[in-house]
Amino acid sequence: MTGWLDALIEGVLLGGLYALFAAGLSLIFGVMRLVNLAHGDLIVLAAFVILVVADRLGLNPFVAVVIAFPILFAIGFALQHVLLNRTLGPDLLPPLLVTFGLSIIIQNGLLQLFSADSQRLRSGAIETASIPLGAGIAVGVVPLLTLLSAIAVIVVLNLIFYRTLIGRAFRATSDDLEVAQLMGIDHRRIFATAMGLAFVVAAIAALYLGLRANFDPTIGPARLLYAFEAVIIGGLGSFWGTLAGGIILGLAQTIGARIDPEWQILSGHLAFLAVLVIRPRGLFPRALD
Amino acid sequence: MDGGAAATAQSYRIETAGRVSRAAVIVAFVSLLVLVLLPVFAGRNVIQDLIFLFYMLALAQCWNLLAGYAGLISVGQQAFVGLGGYLLFALTLLGGINPLLAIPLAGLVSAALALPTALIVFRLRGAYFAIGTWVVAEVYRLVFAQLKALGGGTGTSLSPSVTSAVPGIEWIKAMLDVRTPAARDIASYWLALVLMIATLALLYLILRSRRGLALGAIRDHEDAAAGLGVDIVRTKLVVYVVVAAMTGMIGGLIYLQKARISPDAAFSVLDWTAYVIFMTVIGGIGTLEGPAIGAIIFYLMQRYLADFGAWYLILLGTLGIVVMLFAPKGLWGLIAERYDLTFFPTRRRLVEGKTGHDTVSISEQL
Numbered sequence: 292m293t294g295w296l297d298a299l300i301e302g303v304l305l306g307g308l309y310a311l312f313a314a315g316l317s318l319i320f321g322v323m324r325l326v327n328l329a330h331g332d333l334i335v336l337a338a339f340v341i342l343v344v345a346d347r348l349g350l351n352p353f354v355a356v357v358i359a360f361p362i363l364f365a366i367g368f369a370l371q372h373v374l375l376n377r378t379l380g381p382d383l384l385p386p387l388l389v390t391f392g393l394s395i396i397i398q399n400g401l402l403q404l405f406s407a408d409s410q411r412l413r414s415g416a417i418e419t420a421s422i423p424l425g426a427g428i429a430v431g432v433v434p435l436l437t438l439l440s441a442i443a444v445i446v447v448l449n450l451i452f453y454r455t456l457i458g459r460a461f462r463a464t465s466d467d468l469e470v471a472q473l474m475g476i477d478h479r480r481i482f483a484t485a486m487g488l489a490f491v492v493a494a495i496a497a498l499y500l501g502l503r504a505n506f507d508p509t510i511g512p513a514r515l516l517y518a519f520e521a522v523i524i525g526g527l528g529s530f531w532g533t534l535a536g537g538i539i540l541g542l543a544q545t546i547g548a549r550i551d552p553e554w555q556i557l558s559g560h561l562a563f564l565a566v567l568v569i570r571p572r573g574l575f576p577r578a579l580d
Numbered sequence: 581m582d583g584g585a586a587a588t589a590q591s592y593r594i595e596t597a598g599r600v601s602r603a604a605v606i607v608a609f610v611s612l613l614v615l616v617l618l619p620v621f622a623g624r625n626v627i628q629d630l631i632f633l634f635y636m637l638a639l640a641q642c643w644n645l646l647a648g649y650a651g652l653i654s655v656g657q658q659a660f661v662g663l664g665g666y667l668l669f670a671l672t673l674l675g676g677i678n679p680l681l682a683i684p685l686a687g688l689v690s691a692a693l694a695l696p697t698a699l700i701v702f703r704l705r706g707a708y709f710a711i712g713t714w715v716v717a718e719v720y721r722l723v724f725a726q727l728k729a730l731g732g733g734t735g736t737s738l739s740p741s742v743t744s745a746v747p748g749i750e751w752i753k754a755m756l757d758v759r760t761p762a763a764r765d766i767a768s769y770w771l772a773l774v775l776m777i778a779t780l781a782l783l784y785l786i787l788r789s790r791r792g793l794a795l796g797a798i799r800d801h802e803d804a805a806a807g808l809g810v811d812i813v814r815t816k817l818v819v820y821v822v823v824a825a826m827t828g829m830i831g832g833l834i835y836l837q838k839a840r841i842s843p844d845a846a847f848s849v850l851d852w853t854a855y856v857i858f859m860t861v862i863g864g865i866g867t868l869e870g871p872a873i874g875a876i877i878f879y880l881m882q883r884y885l886a887d888f889g890a891w892y893l894i895l896l897g898t899l900g901i902v903v904m905l906f907a908p909k910g911l912w913g914l915i916a917e918r919y920d921l922t923f924f925p926t927r928r929r930l931v932e933g934k935t936g937h938d939t940v941s942i943s944e945q946l
Contacts, residue, residue, distance in 0.1 A: 326707030328655070377905055383706050387653055388861055388904045395854060395897035399890035512849065516718065519711045523704070557722040560715055564700055567712070571703040 293427050298549040299542065300430060306521075306541030307438030308503065310534040311496035312514050313521035314444050315489035317533045320522070321452075322461045322485040323379060325386050329394040331515030333490065336397050337363055337497035338506050342410055352412040356498045360491050367490030371483040379482075394511065401508035412501030437499040441537070444492055445530045451488070452530075461485060513556075520563040526573025535575060539566075615773055619766040620756060627762075627769045631837055633879045634772035638779040638830050639852065640859045640871035642823045645783050647857075648866035649795040650819040651802065653706075656713025658853050659697070659720045660690050660824045662846035664831025666724050669841055672742045674729060679746050683771070683832040690828025694821045702813070702820075714849065721847035735842025743839050746771075768837040775833055779826055783868060786822075791815060799866065850893075858900040864910025873912050 316330050327333070340362060345355035374393075378385040421429040452458040460481045463471040472478055500506055500514070517540060525536025540559050547558025566574065619627060639661070647653045667686035671677040677685065697716055704712040725733045743764055752763040786792050794815050797805035806812050831852075835841050845851070859878045864870025878896075885892040907914055 326711065328711070374901075374905075382908075383651075383653060384647070384861075384865070385904050385908065387655075387707055387710055388857065389901050391655065391854065391857065392897040392901040392904075395850075396894050396901075399893040399897075403890045403894075512714075516711065516715055519708075520715065523708065523712075553726065557719065557726075560719045560722070563715060564719070567700055567703050 295549065296426075297428055298545045300428065301434070302542035302545035303538050304430070304434035304438050304541070305545060306534075306538030307434070307441040308496070308499055308537070309517050309521045309540050310441040310537030311437065311444060311492070311499060312518035313525075313533045313537055314441070314448065314530065315492040315496070316515075316518045317522050317525075317528075317530060318448060318485060318489045318492065321528055322465050323482045324465075325375065325379065326390075327489075328387060328390040328515065329397060329511075330390075330493070330518055331513065332394045332397040332401075332511030333367075334493045334497050334500060334514050335506060335508060335511045336401065337490065337494040338412070338501045339401055339405060339410070339508075341494065341497055341501060342412060345412065352414050352498055352502060356494055359494050363490040363494045364487040368483045368487035371486035372479060375486065376479045376482055394515075398508050398511060405508060407507055407509065409505035409507050410501070411505050412498065414502060418502060433499065433502050437503070440495055440499065441534060444495060445534050448492075448530050457481070457484060517559070520559065523573055524563060524566045526576030529575050532573060532575035536573070539574075612777070616770075619752075619769060624762050624765060627765050629879070629883070631765070631769050631772045632882075633875060634769075634776040635830050635834050636855065636859065636878065637872060637875035638772075638776045639827065639856045640863075640875055641779045641783055641868070642826050642830070643853075643856045644860045644865060644868075644871050645786070645819060646823045648860065649787070649792075649799050650816050651799055652816055652820060653710050654713040655710045655849065655853050655857070656701075656715070656717035657823075657827055657856065658847045658849050658851070659713070659717035660694070660827035661831035661834065661852040662717070662724065662843070663690050663693065663720060664828035664833075665835030665838075665841050665846045666727075666730060667828065668832035668835055669730055669736065669738065672738065672745075673736070679742060679836050680771075683829050683836070686832035687825040687829035690831075691821050691825035694824030695817075697824075698817055698820050702817070717847055717849065721843045724846070725843040731842070733843060735840065735845070737841075738836070738839040743836065746836075765837075768833065771833050772837075775826075775830055779830075780868065782822070782826065786819075787868070791818070795819070855896075858896055860910075861900055862903050862910055864912030864916075866909075867912050867916070869916070870910045870912035874910065877911075 312331070312334060315333075316327060319325050319327055319330075337359065340359045341352055341355050344350065344358050344362075345352050348355070348358070350358070370393075374389065375386065378389045417432055420432040422432065422435070423429045450458075452461055460471070460476050463474065463476060464478050464481050468478060471481075521536035521540050522533055523536070524539050525532030525534070539562065543562035544555045544559040547561075548555035550558075615630075618630070639657070643654070643657055646657070664683075664686045667689050668679065668682045671682035671685055672679050675682075701709055701712040701716055724730065730736055740760075744760060746764070746767045749760065749763045749767055752758065752766050753760065756763070756766065758766070787795065794805065794810045797808065797810055798812060798815060802812060831846070835846065855878060859874035860871045861874070862877060863872065863874025881892065881896065885895065888895075903910060909917070
């Protein structure tokens with residue numbers, strides 16, 4: 292019984308990580324209807340940026356990530372402004388192909404720079420620290436922080452979307468691009484800002500990815516799939532839905548792993564397909580499209 | 581009309597073939613003959629390289645039909661390459677079926693599995709469809725990794741008795757005076773040639789047919805096509821299943837030639853989808869000539885640059901992005917636009933001319 296309860300708690304906490312992976316994807320889709328196939332690789336890229344900053348300056352990853360924020364925001368802003376804005380339009384193929392190309396470029400660029408060796412972010416005692424809950428169950432501090440950070444990210448994203456000027460511009464371009472342009476919104480800057488913001492979220496996801504487990508340049512695509520599944524399970528256009536989607540995916544994986552360790556990933560995918568069959572628009576849909 | 585203007589009847593006919601394409605038929609016929617007879621005088625390396633070129637081209641044409649004509653941008657076609665490969669292994673190793681028969685059977689089973697797959701992924705639209713197909717491919721990979729009878733996660737090999745069971749190998753050995761491994765390659769070469777030509781012919785026939793017109797309409801404007809009575813979902817479903825069958829057969833052939841399979845290789849998104857997409861886009865998506873050019877460019881890059889490993893892939897990704905941004909119709913698009921060329925005419929053009937038995941008369945009201 293304790294084993295199952297353990298699996299449930301673990302699943303919810305793992306869901307926090309998947310929600311962090313998915314929040315950036317959800318943000319980008321919400322603002323500009325762009326589906327970024329390089330999203331997983333961007334998270335891995337962010338993890339390497341944190342790793343380099345932490346190593347070079349001798350900092351704890353939690354501090355290094357703060358220094359990495361402006362770097363990643365700038366990369367995201369530039370990427371959108373120079374490259375991705377050119378791909379947006381009625382035709383689906385250009386954004387898909389360009390982000391697919393980016394995914395391959397990032398993966399192999401990282402492979403060239405850092406080799407295929409597994410890396411890890413080191414933060415000392417906190418890595419192994421846990422809080423006992425009684426009845427033989429303990430919760431790791433890092434997984435707990437992951438879930439809390441995911442909730443915090445979603446609260447902040449909702450605040451930005453519904454309480455700030457830039458958020459109003461995000462919603463305006465999302466609702467009707469042409470009218471937003473007529474109102475004097477420079478949509479290309481808005482999109483670039485949104486991508487910069489998504490990169491900052493990706494950096495937070497990358498921090499916990501690197502603290503919880505080893506990473507190497509090739510693991511990006513699998514993270515993209517988890518992020519995508521969380522977004523679809525939760526329903527398009529709702530950040531809270533994305534969190535719920537992440538948690539459902541995390542639960543499906545840990546429950547599957549509990550039955551047979553080899554079924555972890557497969558049961559996550561199957562849960563996603565089941566949701567797709569039963570509720571094609573996700574559990575908490577908001578946007579039409 | 582009410583101004584009393586006489587209606588001048590002018591006749592037009594609908595043409596598909598141009599002068600160049602008629603000449604191309606002769607050229608194509610001669611090249612085909614050369615390709616069939618090539619094993620008589622070409623070395624084993626050339627044969628092996630051409631097998632690779634043929635099956636990559638066939639895969640590219642399949643993806644081209646899917647994405648370029650039916651608007652189904654899939655990044656999960658590795659599902660059917662891997663499925664075909666594993667079915668070939670299962671049918672020959674476990675079922676004792678001759679590999680030559682196992683290839684079409686693999687195609688049939690792939691088509692049968694493509695139907696339920698389509699029912700799920702067709703619920704996703706556009707870009708989400710793309711990632712959905714990728715998830716499905718991962719499911720296939722993880723399921724086949726569980727099958728202990730086929731080697732589980734590490735995979736398995738075909739025994740020489742299976743690979744030599746392709747009919748005609750003894751005949752090739754006797755006729756061309758080669759040893760068994762070379763004879764096997766030659767048999768695979770002819771199989772790859774047949775599959776490549778079959779894929780091309782299938783695409784050509786589909787595009788020249790009524791369904792092809794519907795596909796072109798969907799590609800150009802889906803809503804308008806629906807308004808004109810094209811059954812969009814049905815048309816797309818047919819294309820998805822047909823492409824799955826072809827891809828499954830190609831997968832079967834690829835792994836008959838490789839004689840060793842593992843889940844990670846058979847369901848590799850890089851090998852069976854990324855390369856295929858870049859080939860098609862660099863050559864020119866939505867044309868029959870484009871993927872052929874893309875496949876040749878890819879083959880040359882693979883041959884001369886693959887040793888650079890990661891740099892080669894970075895170059896390929898960059899080339900794909902540059903072409904997509906600056907020449908979205910690909911290299912063939914650039915050439916065709918400049919010289920108005922077409923080798924495989926699938927477009928119908930309206931040409932002024934005398935009325936004949938296959939002409940349509942349109943009276944133009946002035």
